[in-house]
Amino acid sequence: MVVCLHSPNSLLCVSIEASQTGCDKVIFGGNIKKKASGATMNALVATNRNFKRAAKLLGLDSKLEKSLLIPFREIKVECTIPKDDGTLASFVGFRVQHDNARGPMKGGIRYHPEVDPDEVNALAQLMTWKTAVANIPYGGAKGGIGCNPGELSVSELERLTRVFAQKIHDLIGIHTDVPAPDMGTGPQTMAWILDEYSKFHGYSPAVVTGKPIDLGGSLGRDAATGRGVLFATEALLKEHGKTISGQRFVIQGFGNVGAWAAQLISEQGGKIVAVSDITGAIKNSKGLDIPSLLKHAKEHKGVKGFHGGDPIDPKSILVEDCDILIPAALGGVINRENASDIKSKFIIEAANHPTDPEADEILSKKGVVILPDIFANSGGVTVSYFEWVQNIQGFMWDEEKVNNELKNYMTRGFKDVKEMCKTHNCDLRMGAFTLGVNRVARATVLRGWGA
Numbered sequence: 540m541v542v543c544l545h546s547p548n549s550l551l552c553v554s555i556e557a558s559q560t561g562c563d564k565v566i567f568g569g570n571i572k573k574k575a576s577g578a579t580m581n582a583l584v585a586t587n588r589n590f591k592r593a594a595k596l597l598g599l600d601s602k603l604e605k606s607l608l609i610p611f612r613e614i615k616v617e618c619t620i621p622k623d624d625g626t627l628a629s630f631v632g633f634r635v636q637h638d639n640a641r642g643p644m645k646g647g648i649r650y651h652p653e654v655d656p657d658e659v660n661a662l663a664q665l666m667t668w669k670t671a672v673a674n675i676p677y678g679g680a681k682g683g684i685g686c687n688p689g690e691l692s693v694s695e696l697e698r699l700t701r702v703f704a705q706k707i708h709d710l711i712g713i714h715t716d717v718p719a720p721d722m723g724t725g726p727q728t729m730a731w732i733l734d735e736y737s738k739f740h741g742y743s744p745a746v747v748t749g750k751p752i753d754l755g756g757s758l759g760r761d762a763a764t765g766r767g768v769l770f771a772t773e774a775l776l777k778e779h780g781k782t783i784s785g786q787r788f789v790i791q792g793f794g795n796v797g798a799w800a801a802q803l804i805s806e807q808g809g810k811i812v813a814v815s816d817i818t819g820a821i822k823n824s825k826g827l828d829i830p831s832l833l834k835h836a837k838e839h840k841g842v843k844g845f846h847g848g849d850p851i852d853p854k855s856i857l858v859e860d861c862d863i864l865i866p867a868a869l870g871g872v873i874n875r876e877n878a879s880d881i882k883s884k885f886i887i888e889a890a891n892h893p894t895d896p897e898a899d900e901i902l903s904k905k906g907v908v909i910l911p912d913i914f915a916n917s918g919g920v921t922v923s924y925f926e927w928v929q930n931i932q933g934f935m936w937d938e939e940k941v942n943n944e945l946k947n948y949m950t951r952g953f954k955d956v957k958e959m960c961k962t963h964n965c966d967l968r969m970g971a972f973t974l975g976v977n978r979v980a981r982a983t984v985l986r987g988w989g990a
């Protein structure tokens with residue numbers, strides 16, 4: 540049974556009926572908004588604020604603006620599993636399907652203790668603008684389960700994923716909503732979802748992307764977000780008469796995105812001077828040996844204890860001296876409390892919504908150039924699109940084709956964003972938002988609302 544939670548906030552004060560949302564039931568649930576912790580703004584408030592600024596720059600009709608802001612459907616499910624010791628554990632799973640004007644909704648599933656409805660909502664909305672910026676035929680969605688995957692065994696994670704898939708299988712599908720990995724999930728998670736979905740609907744590899752290659756995953760998907768970050772950074776630096784080679788990078792997060800970005804950037808001559816993950820942070824002003832660090836992180840489940848650098852306080856990673864800062868972990872990490880201490884000239888947002896609007900203002904006054912998430916990390920969803928296309932075609936591309944096509948999409952995306960910056964005399968974030976929102980608005984108007 541689907542239950543939709545309407546989460547009211549100061550920027551979205553509309554009354555909606557179940558029939559308008561496509562939900563079975565809408566609960567006006569009072570204030571379920573996650574309280575912003577410390578200096579960090581609530582993710583949904585921050586995302587709505589950026590959307591509103593873009594809508595204003597575009598001169599969007601206020602009724603259309605309202606319709607674009609309200610999510611298509613919000614799903615909240617209870618997931619109870621027996622743990623390995625026989626006791627029961629209950630978790631809450633979410634899937635927010637934000638918009639489908641341009642195609643099936645698309646976005647990752649996150650397993651993290653901080654997953655909450657407003658954050659998933661914000662991430663789903665960002666996916667809508669991201670797929671439009673990338674110009675791939677999708678809408679936006681995001682999901683998550685509030686859990687700590689590090690504290691669950693593989694068999695517990697499998698049971699949790701299968702229960703979640705059982706609860707949402709009717710609402711996802713090749714032409715409706717196509718999940719993928721995000722923080723705390725990966726190819727194995729997608730394999731379990733595919734298997735569970737197939738029990739109800741028949742074998743359907745295109746229902747998820749980011750799958751293992753043996754189940755129809757695309758070559759190059761694993762590295763795609765990091766590779767997209769590399770291509771995006773190259774495009775930005777070219778504008779400033781620079782190349783990757785010799786630039787000093789700091790990377791927060793050494794998971795799928797951070798580790799691939801570090802590897803690919805260092806292969807191009809970039810110097811990674813500091814990285815961090817949940818276990819700690821490590822610094823070497825001469826440049827970390829990334830292949831050795833990757834080996835260490837794999838063997839020790841984190842960067843802590845790596846001998847090729849000095850340990851530093853993970854809290855200081857974002858304000859370390861460097862040319863280019865790449866947040867590749869959680870949202871809201873760059874906020875009004877640390878923005879003025881940031882020393883880099885460029886920030887490449889590999890993570891989703893790492894920078895608060897308040898920090899944006901502070902950084903803009905300092906002349907820091909920010910390449911926004913909805914463009915900078917779009918390489919992952921772009922190769923997910925290639926995977927979906929390959930599954931539907933029943934034909935596998937070689938990795939060179941995947942990477943070349945990704946480069947084409949990222950290069951074209953950067954040009955399109957810059958064009959919007961010129962048209963609206965705005966920064967790169969608003970360039971990307973106006974590009975994405977405008978494309979979705981056009982599709983919405985063209986499809987109409989029925990007679």
Ligand SMILES: NC(=O)C1=CN([C@@H]2O[C@H](COP(=O)(O)OP(=O)(O)OC[C@H]3O[C@@H](n4cnc5c(N)ncnc54)[C@H](OP(=O)(O)O)[C@@H]3O)[C@@H](O)[C@H]2O)C=CC1
Nearest residue numbers: 722723764792793794795796816817867868890891916919
């Ligand atoms: N995977 C993808 O294709 C895409 C991901 N993204 C975004 O990129 C970001 C990273 O995702 P992904 O790499 O897939 O996730 P992973 O789970 O693979 O990696 C996350 C990394 O962040 C680290 N981390 C978690 N909390 C903290 C913290 N408080 N301080 C420092 N590091 C921390 C984790 O450490 P540890 O492993 O030790 O827990 C891990 O190294 C997210 O914002 C995600 O939404 C965006 C587009 C696509």
Ligand SMILES: O=C(O)CCC(=O)C(=O)O
Nearest residue numbers: 646647719721919920923
């Ligand atoms: O690959 C995908 O479909 C989605 C990736 C994702 O969740 C993201 O871009 O934030």
